[in-house]
Amino acid sequence: MTHSLSLRRLGVLTGLAALLLTLGRPVQARVFEPESFTLDNGLQVVVVTNRRAPIVNHMVWYKVGAADEEPGKSGLAHFVEHLLFKGTETAKPGEFSDLIARNGGRENAFTSYDYTGYFQTIASDRLELMMQYEADRMANLVLTDEVVLPEREVILEERRSRVDNEPGAQLSEMARAALFMNHPYGISIIGWEHEMRQLTTEDALAFYRRWYAPNNAVVVISGDVSLEEVRPLAEKHYGALERRAVPERLRPQEPAQLAPRRVVLKSPRVRQPSFSISYLAPSYNRGEEGEAYALEVLSEILGGGTVSRLYLSLVVEQGLAASAGSSFGGDDLDLSTFTFYGSPRPGTDLALVEAALRKEIDKLLKDGVTAEEVAEAKERLQSAAVFARDSVSTPSRVLGAALVVGQTIEDVEAWPERIGAVTAEQINAVARAVFDERRSVTAVLEPEPTS
Amino acid sequence: MTSGTRTILQGLAAVVALAFVVVQPAKAVEVQRVVSPGGIEAWLVEDHSNPIIAIDLAFRDGGAVIDPAGKAGLANMVSGLIDEGAGELDSRSFRREMENRSISLSFSAGLDRFFGGVRTLTKHRDKAFELLRLALTEPRFDDEPIERIRAQILARLARDSEDPDTIAVLTMRRLLLPDHPYRRPLRGTAESVAGITRDDLVAYSKRIFSRDRLVIGVTGDITAGDLATLLDETFLGLPEAGDPVEVAEAEPRAEGDLVVVEREIPQSTAIFGHAGIRRDDPDYYAARVVNYVLGGGSFASRLYEEVREKRGLAYSVYSYLQPLDHGAMILGGVATQNGRIGESLDLIRAEWARMAESGPTEEELRDAKTYLTGSFPLRLSSSGRIARMLVGIQLQNLGIDYLDRQKAFIEAVTPEDARRVARRIFDPKALTIVVVGQPDGVEATREVPPDNS
Numbered sequence: 015m016t017h018s019l020s021l022r023r024l025g026v027l028t029g030l031a032a033l034l035l036t037l038g039r040p041v042q043a044r045v046f047e048p049e050s051f052t053l054d055n056g057l058q059v060v061v062v063t064n065r066r067a068p069i070v071n072h073m074v075w076y077k078v079g080a081a082d083e084e085p086g087k088s089g090l091a092h093f094v095e096h097l098l099f100k101g102t103e104t105a106k107p108g109e110f111s112d113l114i115a116r117n118g119g120r121e122n123a124f125t126s127y128d129y130t131g132y133f134q135t136i137a138s139d140r141l142e143l144m145m146q147y148e149a150d151r152m153a154n155l156v157l158t159d160e161v162v163l164p165e166r167e168v169i170l171e172e173r174r175s176r177v178d179n180e181p182g183a184q185l186s187e188m189a190r191a192a193l194f195m196n197h198p199y200g201i202s203i204i205g206w207e208h209e210m211r212q213l214t215t216e217d218a219l220a221f222y223r224r225w226y227a228p229n230n231a232v233v234v235i236s237g238d239v240s241l242e243e244v245r246p247l248a249e250k251h252y253g254a255l256e257r258r259a260v261p262e263r264l265r266p267q268e269p270a271q272l273a274p275r276r277v278v279l280k281s282p283r284v285r286q287p288s289f290s291i292s293y294l295a296p297s298y299n300r301g302e303e304g305e306a307y308a309l310e311v312l313s314e315i316l317g318g319g320t321v322s323r324l325y326l327s328l329v330v331e332q333g334l335a336a337s338a339g340s341s342f343g344g345d346d347l348d349l350s351t352f353t354f355y356g357s358p359r360p361g362t363d364l365a366l367v368e369a370a371l372r373k374e375i376d377k378l379l380k381d382g383v384t385a386e387e388v389a390e391a392k393e394r395l396q397s398a399a400v401f402a403r404d405s406v407s408t409p410s411r412v413l414g415a416a417l418v419v420g421q422t423i424e425d426v427e428a429w430p431e432r433i434g435a436v437t438a439e440q441i442n443a444v445a446r447a448v449f450d451e452r453r454s455v456t457a458v459l460e461p462e463p464t465s
Numbered sequence: 466m467t468s469g470t471r472t473i474l475q476g477l478a479a480v481v482a483l484a485f486v487v488v489q490p491a492k493a494v495e496v497q498r499v500v501s502p503g504g505i506e507a508w509l510v511e512d513h514s515n516p517i518i519a520i521d522l523a524f525r526d527g528g529a530v531i532d533p534a535g536k537a538g539l540a541n542m543v544s545g546l547i548d549e550g551a552g553e554l555d556s557r558s559f560r561r562e563m564e565n566r567s568i569s570l571s572f573s574a575g576l577d578r579f580f581g582g583v584r585t586l587t588k589h590r591d592k593a594f595e596l597l598r599l600a601l602t603e604p605r606f607d608d609e610p611i612e613r614i615r616a617q618i619l620a621r622l623a624r625d626s627e628d629p630d631t632i633a634v635l636t637m638r639r640l641l642l643p644d645h646p647y648r649r650p651l652r653g654t655a656e657s658v659a660g661i662t663r664d665d666l667v668a669y670s671k672r673i674f675s676r677d678r679l680v681i682g683v684t685g686d687i688t689a690g691d692l693a694t695l696l697d698e699t700f701l702g703l704p705e706a707g708d709p710v711e712v713a714e715a716e717p718r719a720e721g722d723l724v725v726v727e728r729e730i731p732q733s734t735a736i737f738g739h740a741g742i743r744r745d746d747p748d749y750y751a752a753r754v755v756n757y758v759l760g761g762g763s764f765a766s767r768l769y770e771e772v773r774e775k776r777g778l779a780y781s782v783y784s785y786l787q788p789l790d791h792g793a794m795i796l797g798g799v800a801t802q803n804g805r806i807g808e809s810l811d812l813i814r815a816e817w818a819r820m821a822e823s824g825p826t827e828e829e830l831r832d833a834k835t836y837l838t839g840s841f842p843l844r845l846s847s848s849g850r851i852a853r854m855l856v857g858i859q860l861q862n863l864g865i866d867y868l869d870r871q872k873a874f875i876e877a878v879t880p881e882d883a884r885r886v887a888r889r890i891f892d893p894k895a896l897t898i899v900v901v902g903q904p905d906g907v908e909a910t911r912e913v914p915p916d917n918s
Contacts, residue, residue, distance in 0.1 A: 066512060067494070067845035099764070108774065111764040116832045118839015121764065135843055167777025174732035175780050175800050179629055283728070286623035321557070321564045329613060330557070336620035359616040360623060390565050397567030397586060403515050405847035 044427045045399050046409045048234075049241040051248075055257040056229025058417065059248045062236040062409040070237035071407045072144045073133040074152070075414040077232075078225035080205075081127040081198040081265055081347070087217060089205015092125040093169055094218050098132065099123075100161040102154040107161050110147045117143070127199055128347040129418040135407060138238040142247045145233075149251040152231065155222055162215040170211070173204050182288070182459055185279040189457035192275045193292050196266050197348060227258040232417045234410040265348060268294065271453045280462040286336075287364045288357035289458045291371070295342065295448045297350040299420055306344030307432045308440040309352060309448065313342040314391035315383055315441075316374070317354070323378075323387075328356060328370050335359060335367045347419040352448055364458065375449055382442035396430045494845060496855065498865055499689045501696035507681035508855040508865065509692055512848065516587040518685035519848035520597070521856045525680065526710045527579030527673040529651040530791065535660065537918050538653020540574035542618060542661055543669050547572055549610035551599035556610045559596070568593045570600060576647060577790040578860065579673055584849065587686045594695045601674050602702040606666045618658050625652075629734035629901040630798070632726055636899045637736045639914040640724060641717040641794060649918040657918065675707030676700060682855025684848040715792025716740070719895040725909040726901045733806035733902030737813060738796035739895040742886075744788040744861050750874040751886035752786060752795075757833040758825040759816060759891070760784030760797050765832070767820070771812045772799060778809045795890060807906040810898060818893035824884030838872045 050060045080091045101107040114121045119136030134144050177183045187202050194200030204210075233252065235244055271294065296305040316323050317340025328338040338356040354375070358367045402408050416426045497509045532539040548563070548570045550556040563570055566589040571582045581601075585593035625631040635650055642648045652658070679700065683692055719739035742752045753761070760768035760783045772782040784797030801809040825833065844854050858867045900907055 064514075066514065067842050069842050069846060071846075108764075112832070115762055115765040115836050116839075118836055118841070118843070120840065120843060135846065137839060137842060164775065164777035168773055168780055171732065171778070171801060172780035174802060179730045179732050179734070179800075283627045283730070285626050286620050319564050320560045326557070330609070333613070333616075336617045357620060360619045394564065394567055400515065400586060401517060401567075401584065404517055404849075407846065 045429060046403060046413065046426065048409065048413060048423055048427075050423055051241070051245060053228065053248065053253045055253065055255055057248075057252050057255075058232045059244060059252070060232065060234045060413055060417070060423065061239065061241045061244050062234070062413070063240050064237050064403075064406055064409070066238075067406070068138050068238050069135060069406060070138045070141050070235055070239050071133060071135045071410045072141060072148070073131055073234045073410040073414050074148050075129055075131045075232045075234065075418045076226060077129060077230045077263070077418045079126050079128045079130055080201065080203040082225065082263055083198065083201075083221075086209060087213065087221075088201045089169065089203075089210040090213055090217055090221050091130055092204055093166065093210070093213050094221050095123050095125045095130050095132075096165050096169060097157055097162060097218050097222075098151050098155060100155070100157060100165070102150050102156055104154065105147065105150060110151070113143065113147070119144075125203060127203060129415065131414060133407070133410065141235070141239060141244075142251070145247050145251040148233075149255060152226055152228060152252070153255050155219075155226075157215050157219055159215050162218060166210070166213060169204065170207065173207060173210065176204060177202070178207075181279055181281040181284050185277065185457050185459050188277045188279065189290065189292065189455050192277050193294065193351065193455040195268060195271065197268050198265055199346075199348065225260060227260050228252055228255045229257045230260040232414060234414045234417075236409040237406045263347065268349065274451045275455045276458070277455060278458045278460060280460045282462050284459050284461045286357060286360075287458070287460050288355065289364060289368055289456065290353050290355040291454055291456045292351045292353040293448050293450070293454045295350045295352040296344070296444070297346040297348065297419075298344040298425065299347055300349050304432070304436065304440055305444045306350065308436045308444045309342045310344065310395065311388060311391050311433060311436045312383065312441045312445060313340045313352065314395055315387045316340045316378070318391065318394065324354070324356070324371065324374060327374055328367060332370055333359065334362050334370055338367070338371060345415050345419060345421075364460070368456075378445055379449060382445070383438050385438050388436065388438045388441065392433055392436065395433050399430045494851070494868070496865055496868065497689050499683075499692050499696070501693040503697040503701045505676065505679075505681070505696040505700045507683050507692060507696055508859065509682075509687070509689055510684045510851050510855065511688065512684060513686050515848075516686050517848060518583075518585050518587060518590055518593070518683065518687050519852040520583040520593075521682045521849070521852035522581045523680045523856050523860055524579040524673050524675070524678040525860065526577070526678060526712070526790075528575045528577040529649065530576050530646045530712055531673075531710045532646065532649070532653070533665070535657060536653075536665055537649040537657040538618065538651070539661055539665055539669055540579060540673075541652045542614065542658065543666055544572040544574045544579065545614040545618065546606055546610055546666060547600040547604040547670065548596075549614065550605040550607050551596075552603040552605075554599065555605070556607060559599075562592065563596060566592060568596060570596060572600070574651060576651060580856075582849070582852070590687065591695070594699045598699040598702060601700075604670055606663050608663075611663060611666070615658060615661070618652055619655055622650075622652055622655055622658065627728070629728065629730060629800075630736075632728070633734050633736040633798070633899045633901045636724060636726055636901075636913060637738065637796070637897070639916070640722065640897055640899065641719055641739070642715050642792070643718065643914065643917075645713060645715040645792070647715050647789065647792065654916070654918045671704075672708045672710075675704045677706045679703070680856050680859040682852040682859070684851040684855070712791050715789070717792060717794055719892070719897040721894050721896055722910045723898045723900070723907065724911060724913055725904060725907065726899065726913055727903065728901050730902050731802060732800050733803050733900050733904040733907075734798070734800045735806060735810060735898055735900045736796060736798050737810075737896055737898045738784075738794055739892055739897055741786050741788065741793035741795035742890050743793045748882070748886045748889065749788070751878045751882040752890050753837060754830065754833045754875065754878050755820065755825055755883050755887040755890070756784055756786055756795065757837060758829045759820050762833075762836065765836075767816050768797070768799075768813060771816060772809050776808070776812075778805055778812070782809070782813075803903045804905045806900060806902065806904045810900075810907065814893060814896060817891050817896050820887050821891035821893055822888075824880070824887035827880055830878070830880055830883050834875050834878065837875045841868075841871060
């Protein structure tokens with residue numbers, strides 16, 4: 015494999031990439047044109063001005079997620095996310111939510127492997143209130159069994175809705191656990207039920223104290239506001255918090271993977287079979303320079319929309335599949351995954367679709383992609399970056415997700431340019447490195463006749 | 466239309482601009498009524514900050530409700546096929562024209578209307594409108610895409626057939642509206658979709674895509690003059706009037722029944738509701754306010770507080786108004802482990818009755834009103850949302866100054882109105898419940914209604 019996981023070597027690479035970027039100024043359009051500053055306590059604040067409507071999107075991202083949980087405490091990062099709505103030394107449980115609603119705002123929060131985030135969209139003249147309350151719960155959370163124990167029931171119900179009632183989601187959990195044999199990316203984000211049941215108020219507080227600190231957070235604000243307006247508010251509210259020691263995020267890494275794995279879930283509740291083939295893949299962070307960008311272009315060629323190779327071949331020309339495609343995103347702190355998927359037309363055997371898809375992978379490895387395919391895919395991806403500016407929340411989402419895994423604003427802004435630099439040779443090389451069947455998991459969802 | 470006529474039309478473009486101002490201080494979103502020389506009307510919010518344009522449109526009386534008997538899913542199937550080849554372009558050429566310019570065309574059928582949307586970069590504007598014109602006026606309906614899209618719909622129906630939420634919603638519609646076309650699944654059934662022919666698809670598009678049914682909203686990097694020209698080029702080819710359609714009025718029949726659809730799953734999914742209130746009812750705004758208090762607020766409502774916050778009985782619990790063109794329902798949902806779903810349902814019934822009896826408190830009413838008025842600008846968060854809103858306002862005949870007036874409608878709701886309307890719309894005796902799962906301690910009062918789609 016070309017993407018070694020030596021941290022030291024990666025550090026050098028990142029430095030070199032950064033240097034090259036500073037020297038050669040881009041000619042291409044930028045993406046969001048954000049502005050940024052960092053408070054003395056280490057909190058980074060990013061602002062994207064968008065004057066379309068008198069509203070702002072305010073997002074607080076913490077550099078901690080499910081992959082940072084201790085063994086045996088699966089679901090804890092997500093549980094803590096829920097518990098941040100339960101009040102502080104000065105705010106009663108639910109007070110912040112009630113205040114947001116009374117002011118016409120909307121809010122929510124999310125947890126992934128590498129990050130946890132909280133956001134509100136609200137009239138721009140209420141931004142300071144949002145910062146005041148977010149800063150408060152960054153440092154002063156209060157938890158008691160009285161609020162924690164019912165919320166533990168809520169996350170168990172959430173698990174039942176999202177996973178236990180959904181065979182496809184159950185299979186995804188099994189497939190990820192098979193793909194990541196050692197890295198915590200193999201553990202369910204929402205948590206394994208038996209471990210969720212054991213999570214306590216003390217667990218939640220310990221996790222909170224360990225990871226929630228201004229120097230471990232990024233605030234991204236997008237909308238009807240400027241950096242000059244944000245700075246004094248951020249200094250007043252977030253600036254008052256103290257920097258605290260936060261652990262390094264050192265996760266167990268994958269061993270050499272030597273055997274392909276196949277996971278099959280059969281259920282009478284499945285009426286439409288489907289399958290996926292996932293490979294371990296480099297991310298922006300873990301790989302040689304440019305590999306993740308090459309994989310993004312490759313995924314667009316193979317599986318992006320109805321003019322992609324897989325759709326045209328499996329769905330249109332051979333008429334075997336109802337759907338077929340691929341997905342890749344490089345925004346992981348550690349390894350990413352490249353996934354192919356397909357589902358047969360009713361009456362067609364899934365095995366035929368799987369065989370046809372594998373043939374496309376073989377063809378790719380043998381013949382590679384053409385320069386024309388690469389040019390078209392790059393154009394489509396670069397156009398997507400123009401649309402990304404449009405909504406008030408997209409800039410906060412994209413910038414936050416990048417910054418919390420160690421990417422820089424420059425990385426995000428240079429994305430169209432780096433996509434533009436991808437060559438067919440790079441794509442063919444990374445495809446041969448990544449699509450190694452020994453580092454893959456095939457997951458199959460099959461109907462089971464009721465007896 | 467040739468390029469020669471286009472130049473002339475540009476000079477003649479008649480543009481009427483009616484301005485209104487959105488509530489927040491120091492901010493204005495100006496809606497222009499653009500009427501083309503050929504008489505096509507669109508509402509426009511110009512915004513030149515990004516080089517993109519969003520176009521949304523709808524055809525009234527064009528949704529699944531008018532699918533012919535035995536052909537449920539026809540409108541939906543048309544929506545999947547008109548961007549799969551049109552004019553001289555076969556499916557693959559059409560898709561390439563779109564995707565290699567990052568033009569997105571999307572069509573969908575609702576229960577009452579047929580919707581369309583276009584998103585394009587300014588530099589591909591003329592091509593985007595041209596593809597829209599072709600899709601609406603010259604769809605090919607070639608065999609290959611027909612069979613491919615049919616297979617995709619059948620695959621989707623197969624997947625949905627075991628989805629607890631879908632099962633619950635469709636069962637509820639059959640219970641409340643046993644004889645009305647609204648009871649049928651929007652995407653049809655495996656049987657009805659298998660029976661849809663090319664002739665059906667052609668007939669539908671001829672019948673529904675007409676100028677008298679058309680409503681258009683546009684946002685983004687385009688001037689009123691350019692839009693007027695493009696409106697004529699794009700839509701003048703549509704017939705002036707389509708066939709009239711007759712749809713019976715739906716009178717939801719709710720008698721407080723509880724139905725259990727047995728499925729082997731650990732969590733029971735429930736849908737509850739009864740007849741609701743129409744969009745043009747003078748009490749509609751008061752109904753929105755009281756529903757917000759009961760179950761409309763996502764992190765602040767009585768149902769949320771009682772079922773989730775205090776007891777941890779559900780991740781999601783909610784209620785909403787569903788006003789349709791020919792009837793109305795108020796519906797809600799909850800999902801709780803099989804062993805405790807009965808507790809959730811008891812709480813919901815009690816809250817339904819409490820709201821009917823005494824309405825919201827003064828404080829709840831005040832909070833609901835400030836939420837509903839204060840959250841309005843959130844609808845302006847992207848070009849697509851603005852374009853959709855412009856279409857929605859026209860579909861409901863609310864007037865181009867609606868954005869100016871909507872706040873006053875909410876603010877005018879008095880405590881007396883709220884109590885009266887709560888009593889009017891919430892009827893605990895009629896509250897009908899469908900549970901999908903293996904619920905403990907929940908007694909069904911009648912059989913699952915037969916599938917008569």
